[in-house]
Amino acid sequence: xxxxxxxxxxxxxxxxxxxxxxxxxxxxxxxxxxSVPEANKDxxxxxxxxxxxxxxxxxHELCVRINxxxxxxxxxxxxxxREAKRIDCVVVPKAEGDCSVVHERARKKVMLIIETAAGFVxxxxxVRSRGVTAISFGxxxxxxxxxxxxxxxxxxxxxxxxxxxxxxxxxxxxxxNVFFDLVDLKGFRTQAETARSLGFVGKQVVHPSQVSPANxxxxxxxxxxEWAQEVVAAMGVxxxxxxxxxxxxxxxxxxxxxxxxxxxxxxxxxAGLSV
Ligand code: COA
Ligand code: MG
Numbered sequence: 001x002x003x004x005x006x007x008x009x010x011x012x013x014x015x016x017x018x019x020x021x022x023x024x025x026x027x028x029x030x031x032x033x034x035s036v037p038e039a040n041k042d043x044x045x046x047x048x049x050x051x052x053x054x055x056x057x058x059x060h061e062l063c064v065r066i067n068x069x070x071x072x073x074x075x076x077x078x079x080x081x082r083e084a085k086r087i088d089c090v091v092v093p094k095a096e097g098d099c100s101v102v103h104e105r106a107r108k109k110v111m112l113i114i115e116t117a118a119g120f121v122x123x124x125x126x127v128r129s130r131g132v133t134a135i136s137f138g139x140x141x142x143x144x145x146x147x148x149x150x151x152x153x154x155x156x157x158x159x160x161x162x163x164x165x166x167x168x169x170x171x172x173x174x175x176x177n178v179f180f181d182l183v184d185l186k187g188f189r190t191q192a193e194t195a196r197s198l199g200f201v202g203k204q205v206v207h208p209s210q211v212s213p214a215n216x217x218x219x220x221x222x223x224x225x226e227w228a229q230e231v232v233a234a235m236g237v238x239x240x241x242x243x244x245x246x247x248x249x250x251x252x253x254x255x256x257x258x259x260x261x262x263x264x265x266x267x268x269x270x271a272g273l274s275v
Pocket of ligand 1 (some may be wrong): 007
């Protein structure tokens with residue numbers, strides 16, 4: 001499943017919802033949580049379910065972010081999503097502990113957002129909840145939860161490293177957090193590139209202008225694909241000569257590079273590139 005860009009769309013904004021399928025994101029998150037005012041929650045839920053069927057979302061992943069456990073909307077959101085056939089995945093904000101109940105009740109894949117201290121310390125258990133397909137991290141809510149600054153958590157390498165490790169250990173995707181500055185596309189790209197180098201497969205985005213940079217950053221470069229193909233070829237030749245390590249372009253190449261190369265080729269294929 002391609003998730004290089006995952007675009008949030010406020011669930012009560014019909015104009016943005018209708019525009020969304022034309023914006024080229026790999027995955028969409030129709031939001032019922034923080035971008036929807038309390039007074040509009042019921043209307044947003046109805047709108048999201050209706051437009052999930054009415055609009056043509058192609059083969060893109062369609063997710064709905066529900067309200068957190070403990071809110072009066074949680075059960076209603078899950079019940080509505082469960083009946084909506086086109087919706088693939090439920091995004092759970094402020095996820096904490098075992099979240100298997102969401103998958104059991106909604107009968108959909110589940111994506112968890114770590115954005116509280118309790119969520120972070122229960123990460124290992126959380127990511128192994130039933131139905132989980134991806135995890136992400138919410139810097140603003142997390143900062144609020146622990147009493148820090150958003151800026152300190154937006155680019156927090158230590159925390160992101162742990163998120164990626166938890167995801168990889170459970171065999172699910174790690175998706176990088178939202179970048180709130182809609183004007184600073186250079187900053188967006190830098191943050192996305194760092195995330196990619198840590199092992200994230202994509203980035204959550206909030207504005208059409210962030211979609212194409214995210215798709216671009218998380219697509220393997222032609223030079224990387226060529227390197228991967230050379231590694232695979234070199235290791236093939238090495239195997240015939242009963243060697244496990246060879247020199248390629250002045251660098252050592254062995255089984256670990258073979259694994260990295262194969263993974264990169266797989267990601268290039270997923271992104272529709274010719275390899
Ligand atoms: N999804 C779909 N369309 C969007 C969009 C989104 N997330 N964000 C903006 N657009 C559309 C606008 O409607 C506008 O369309 P138009 O040219 O047809 O009029 C166009 O893209 C340009 O938008 P712009 O005028 O630059 O921004 P805005 O002031 O309309 O909206 C935000 C700015 C931040 C309010 C808006 O991007 C947004 O609501 N983002 C998502 C917020 C969200 O879901 N938050 C929860 C997760 S953190
Ligand atoms: Mg949040």
